[in-house]
Structure formats: structure tokens, C-alpha cells
Amino acid sequence: MDKYTTHTGTVLPLRRSNVDTDQIIPAVYLKRVTKSGFEDGLFGAWRNDPEFVLNKPEFAGATVLVAGVDFGTGSSREHAVWALQNYGFKAVISSRFADIFRGNSQKAGLLTVVLPQDDVEAIWSAVEEDPKTQITVDLENKNVRYGAKTVAFVIDDYTRWRLMEGLDDIGLTMKKIDEVSAFEAKRASYKPKTLPVLS
């Protein structure tokens, strides 16, 4: 996972709430067996509309997605995170994220930032007025800056540390593997096993 400290770029203002993962990447695009190449499926259905914000030339090259409340609901597909990353997004801002999407993005190194809906609206207005507006999403200082504005956000220290160090969760857990073995030694005998196959 790449380290994330701070990122500056332009914004894609997605004025929609309840953007579920079926919209972020429809199921028909999930058949790849790699983590790359999902950019073609990003917002696969909505993209057919030439008026859809992703198709507007003034927002081309945006790297920060700012969306309405309840972003990433629905399916647990991490492909939604990969599709956003493959397309070039480094951070997503919303007033509320679905739990699984947020977890997936934190594992994959896509920063998700929760800001109050009023701040989301203010960013939308600012970038619709001037699509070239540069926004900085600063994990180190836990704030979002654009124009003359600075808005602080909250993120737990552990997740922040992991993202800033680009740490792999499995590597961290492997350091505790003796504790896992000790736990396993105490598990009840009646807990089911999938092997051998019983019928």
C-alpha cells in the first residue's frame, strides 16, 4: 500500500446521496481476477449520460471525489475502491460512508474523509464556480484546505498511522501470530470444521 500523507488536486463534485457500490462499479465489471483495469467500469451506468459530472471536461483529471451522504452503501466489493483508485482518485469526501466501503478504502490506501454536509455543500459550490480550485486533503494535519478555507476532520490515530506509514495489516497481525496460536489452542472442541467433509 502506498503511503498517504497529503494530497493536492482538483475535485469531482458528485451531488448525489446513497451512491451504492453497484453504481460505483456495476456487477458485470467484477469479473476480473486482478486489482487493476477497473477504471472502465467506474460509474459504469451513469457514465453513459454525457451530462454526468465525470464526463464534463472541466472536471477532467480530478483526484478528490466529493459526494453526498451515505457513500459506498451496498455490496462489500472492494472493486469499488480499486475502480476509484484505478481512475486516479486519491481521496473521497462525504458526510457519511457505509462501514464496509470505509474499511475497504482504509485497507487499500484510498483516504476517506468525513466532513459535515454543510462543508460538503460549500466545496461543491466552490468547485462548480471554479473547477480549477485546488483542494488539499492533509492526513498529517487532519484538515482539508481550499481557497481561504481550512476544515478539520477527525480520524482515529491508528488508521491515520497505518495510512501514513503505508502499513500492511497482515504484516502487523503476523507479529501477534503466537497469540493467535494460543487462542486456537483454547477453542472449544465442538466448534465446527469444514474438513473433513461430512454429509
Next chain:
Amino acid sequence: MGKTLAEKIWADHVVSSKEGEPDLLYIDLHLIHEVTSPQAFDGLRLAGRPVRRPDLTIATEDHNVPTLNIDKPIADPVSKLQVDTLRKNCAEFGVRIHSLGDVEQGIVHVVGPQLGITQPGMTIVCGDSHTSTHGAFGALAFGIGTSEVEHVLATQTLPLVRPKTMAINVTGKLKPGVTSKDIILAIIAKIGTGGGQGYVLEYRGEAIRALSMESRMTVCNMSIEAGARAGLIAPDEITFEYLKGKPHAPQGADWDAAVAYWKTLQSDSDAKFDKEINLNADELEPFVTWGTNPGQGLPLNAKVPNPADIADAEERGAAERALTYMGLTAGTPLKDISVDTIFLGSCTNGRIEDLRLAADILKGKKISGKVRMLVVPGSARVRLQAESEGLDKVFLDAGAEWRTAGCSMCLGMNPDQLAVGERAASTSNRNFEGRQGKGGRTHLVSPLVAAATALRGTLSSPADL
């Protein structure tokens, strides 16, 4: 102070806990399917790691598989590659797999319970958000992403932040014609698609206690549609009775030890939930969604809502968009809406009891000439059971299609899809835009409403027949 059920199960699985870090939680069972696992196995290969506990891992093919001609190779080469990749990965890493054509193949959340490997007090994960289904047994079960799939394969654990708990008390008694699907659709409409975010839901109350295991699974299945990663129901005699004799249920002395433990899996009377919600089952009617998220639902007797009446600007905008996408006009009685497709199946409502409910309505009748009806059993076992009861004949005689097991039209990854503008009454779990096929329109309903709608061609309950 006492503990809630979710807190008890959590505490029983903490491997390591440190201030300022997520808890490291042990995972008792890891379910796998073809769509969210290939990149995880790749990660293991790259790092040279084995699967730590193949004996706590099981795979099945469900999301992508065809429901016709399964004796022939999968026609779509990309789907075939994904299924072949799962088979290859399972062979390489020693993971048990139930492939297309195997008697235990089916939707992952139908297979676990029918094998009896879903048991009370367990932690269960799968790279699928409807893993919450297994919560019906009093297990802490939730969906995970592919990075987490790899983490569980490698370590049999997950670092997780302890969720908050919410009690959903469902009092009273369901009227005839009203099912557990209507309970959960009503709950989602009440708390919204984000209402459960950050919580584990515990469904309680006499209306829940009265439900069969399969009906309880329908409720827990859609916890994710209320925004909660997990939902659970305390185990009771109905749970134990369901499990007894299942292939992987404990036997002999192990059974007694297990039941003794399972009986402790109740929220203590002095336990405090972070939030409580109440619902009266007496007042429930058959429910249907009218919009493009599962929270946009109403009783079948209602009318399509007018966005102008919605105070919240965000919700109003979403309702306007939804009506445009769904091709609906505010004020139209929901029962006047014509559909052209009926889908009976999915991990929500593709079990034998669901098929029995629908078959009971369809028996000796013909579906409307204007609709096609797809009946897709949740697993090969469900299909065989249904055939042994003659349900397949009921469906076929009524004019429906009888398919083989898989996720099918719930998410339209295989060829079972809606065409642009087609409208379905579906027993599945998501009415998102394009969920069942690009441009398709979905109304979520119970199996009873699906069957009644098939007969009349318009959204209907059995009482309308």
C-alpha cells in the same frame, strides 16, 4: 452491567486487545466465492503465505454461475475464468469447494446453514455483504472486502473496531400474508439505509421469536440494507432444533456442551444497548419498495410518494431521482404498477420455505401472460428438496421457469438480467439502479407478494387474489 449478545460473542473472540488499536478478533468460519477472492489468493501467493486454517474455510460458486445448462462449460469466457480461478486456488491452497454440479453448491449464505457449519456464538465472515444472514443463528457474521479476505486466509483473524449495539424490538404478531421480509423492509424504511451504520443490530421481541430459522435469516440478511454490517437474533429452541442432525452440527457429548454454551448467548436483562428501536408487527402490511434504495419502501396499499411532501432536501432530491429512474408518477397506487418480470430467489428469499410459500399461491393457476417468472433455488439441496415435494411442477405448470442454484438475477452477473426499462417484482435485497441489469427497475417484495404479482401482473398481495 450486563452484556449484549454481540458484546458476549465479541469478548469470546478477542485474541489481542490494546488501547488505541482495533481488537484482533478470531474468525471461526470463512466463506468464499469466486468474485471477491481471486485477488486475495494472489496476495497470498505473492507473499508466500499459506491459508492458515483450510479447515475453517469453505468455498462455493454462486455469484457468477449460469442457472441453465450447467452441464455445459460456462459460456461467458470472463465468468468462466473467474470460476476456474476459484477452483485452481482452492486446489492449490487445500480449501474445500462446492462447484457447479455438486449437490452442496449454492449461494454461500444458503450453503453454510444447511450444512450446519453456521452455529450460534461463532464469528463468520465472507467477502459478501449479506453474510449478516448467519446472524439468525446468534452468530456475529459480517461482510468483508478482498483485503480482509486475504487477511483472514493468512491469519484467521481480523483487526476490528468494536461496533455499537442497537436493539430492534418487534412486538406483536404478524397478520396472515405478512412475512419476515415485510418486517425487515419496514425496519429499513423506518431507520433508513444509513440508520444502522456503525451498529450491530439485535432483533428481539415476540414477533422475532415466533419466526422459523429461515424467516429469521431473511431478517438478518438485510441488516446491511439498513447500514449495519451485522444483525443477529439470540438462539433458542427453534435454532437448536434446526441445527440438530445437520451434517456438521456437534454430536453426542459435543452437542450437549455446545447447547449449554449456546443457551448463554442472550443479551443480559441489564445490558444496555447504544440505541433502541421499536416496531409493532400487528400493524405491518405487505411491503414493497418504490424507489432505488431499500429504504424507499411503503405498505403495498400506499401510493407512490410525492417528493414535494418530503421535508429533508437530500431525501427529496433522492426521491425525485428515484421516481425518474423507476418511471413512476407520484400519487399512483402501488397496486396499479405493472411488472414484466418476477424473480423468486436469492440469499434473502431462495430457501425451501420461500419456495413453498410461493408455490402455495401458484398451485393450479397460471401466471399472467404479460410476465416471465424466474424461480431460482438458493442451493442445489433446496432445488432437490423442492423437486421431491413437487414444487418444480407447480412452478412449471403455472408458466414459470425452474432454474438451477445461484445468485442469478439478484445482481445480474450471469445472463439472468433485466433489459433496459424492464420492471421486476423481486424477492432479492437491492433495488439499486441497474442492480438486476442495466436500466432495469426493481421492486423488492416477499415471496407471497411475488407470487400474487405473478398471477395478476400488477403489484399484489395474496389478499388481492
